[in-house]
Amino acid sequence: MSRIHLLSPRLANQIAAGEVVERPASVIKEILENSLDAGANKVDVDVEQGGVKLMRIRDNGFGIEKDDLPLALSRHATSKITLLEDLEAVGSLGFRGEALASISSVSRLTLTSRQADQDNAWQVQTEGRDMEAQLEPAAHPTGTTVEVKDLFFNTPARRKFLKTEKTEFRHLDEVVKRLALSRFDVAFQLRHNGKVIHQLHQADSELEQERRVASICGSAFIDNAVKADVIAEASGLRLWGWVGLPTFSRSQADLQYFFVNGRMIRDKVVTHAVRQAYADVLYHGRHPAYVLYLELDPALVDVNVHPTKHEVRFRESRLVHDFLFRTLHRLIADMRPQDQMASPE
Ligand code: ADP
Ligand code: MG
Numbered sequence: 146m147s148r149i150h151l152l153s154p155r156l157a158n159q160i161a162a163g164e165v166v167e168r169p170a171s172v173i174k175e176i177l178e179n180s181l182d183a184g185a186n187k188v189d190v191d192v193e194q195g196g197v198k199l200m201r202i203r204d205n206g207f208g209i210e211k212d213d214l215p216l217a218l219s220r221h222a223t224s225k226i227t228l229l230e231d232l233e234a235v236g237s238l239g240f241r242g243e244a245l246a247s248i249s250s251v252s253r254l255t256l257t258s259r260q261a262d263q264d265n266a267w268q269v270q271t272e273g274r275d276m277e278a279q280l281e282p283a284a285h286p287t288g289t290t291v292e293v294k295d296l297f298f299n300t301p302a303r304r305k306f307l308k309t310e311k312t313e314f315r316h317l318d319e320v321v322k323r324l325a326l327s328r329f330d331v332a333f334q335l336r337h338n339g340k341v342i343h344q345l346h347q348a349d350s351e352l353e354q355e356r357r358v359a360s361i362c363g364s365a366f367i368d369n370a371v372k373a374d375v376i377a378e379a380s381g382l383r384l385w386g387w388v389g390l391p392t393f394s395r396s397q398a399d400l401q402y403f404f405v406n407g408r409m410i411r412d413k414v415v416t417h418a419v420r421q422a423y424a425d426v427l428y429h430g431r432h433p434a435y436v437l438y439l440e441l442d443p444a445l446v447d448v449n450v451h452p453t454k455h456e457v458r459f460r461e462s463r464l465v466h467d468f469l470f471r472t473l474h475r476l477i478a479d480m481r482p483q484d485q486m487a488s489p490e
Pocket of ligand 1: 183204208217218224238239241242243244245289
């Protein structure tokens with residue numbers, strides 16, 4: 146038996162990376178969330194070979210201060226929370242301070258950033274080594290670019306689990322779509338192997354928002370969905386978005402987007418309430434399509450359940466369930482019969 150010893154930072158980060166960095170899509174999610182947390186209203190994503198070879202994310206957010214750049218790559222280093230109490234009402238998408246440390250431990254990462262009041266940008270590079278990143282001056286407008294090359298180059302066991310370029314890109318694209326649906330006020334561009342996949346301008350008006358939804362979910366969805374916006378006076382819960390007609394049901398649950406306070410989630414309470422609401426009007430084995438936004442007091446929902454933050458815990462899940470069920474059930478019942486007769490897909 147060997148003696149107890151501390152793990153090197155690199156190994157500790159690689160182990161932690163297992164939780165947050167599963168594939169290119171999870172890298173894109175973390176980095177885009179950082180851009181959104183930095184107040185960016187424009188994000189450009191360039192990827193090559195499904196993201197495995199290269200992912201480059203450029204934002205126009207507030208940037209990182211020169212001396213903070215190496216820190217941004219260390220574990221448990223975050224600017225987003227300081228006290229445990231901050232977690233109670235966390236408004237940012239990130240807060241664990243783990244993503245960049247994890248990603249940089251399993252890739253070749255370059256972080257370039259400039260704050261508005263700096264004369265030039267600064268850059269740090271790592272190659273999956275222990276953190277000893279060198280600061281170098283660089284040219285870059287206000288904002289941040291993260292470049293991730295050769296994901297899992299130093300962890301072959303993980304690399305083996307990557308699927309084909311096409312599959313990895315599909316996952317990555319899905320992440321971009323979700324984030325684009327979560328922030329209409331941010332312009333997104335996604336390019337794969339030089340080809341523009343999404344070019345989404347800031348969508349301020351309702352019409353522009355609808356156009357973005359159509360561009361992401363297909364115009365058939367928008368043509369077969371009802372726009373909703375309902376607020377429960379007593380609890381302050383608000384549900385808005387697009388509810389697909391029962392006739393637009395699908396053989397797979399592939400057009401279901403549900404956001405809680407701007408964060409895309411999968412949750413049993415939500416799924417159950419929606420399924421119940423559609424129960425009378427959907428055939429067995431068919432799935433409804435929807436893009437829905439639930440807004441509630443942040444103190445009523447815990448997002449710190451899982452590192453990827455896909456799950457949430459509602460403080461009053463009964464209340465949420467009933468509100469969702471009642472609201473959707475009424476909306477679906479009110480859909481005009483001629484809507485129900487249409488036969489798309
Ligand atoms: P977290 O997002 O949980 O704080 P990360 O590892 O994702 O942890 O990022 C570490 C820190 O680096 C963030 O708290 C933030 O201060 C800074 N950072 C990362 N990406 C950006 C960005 N695009 N713009 C500005 N700051 C960033
Ligand atoms: Mg983060």
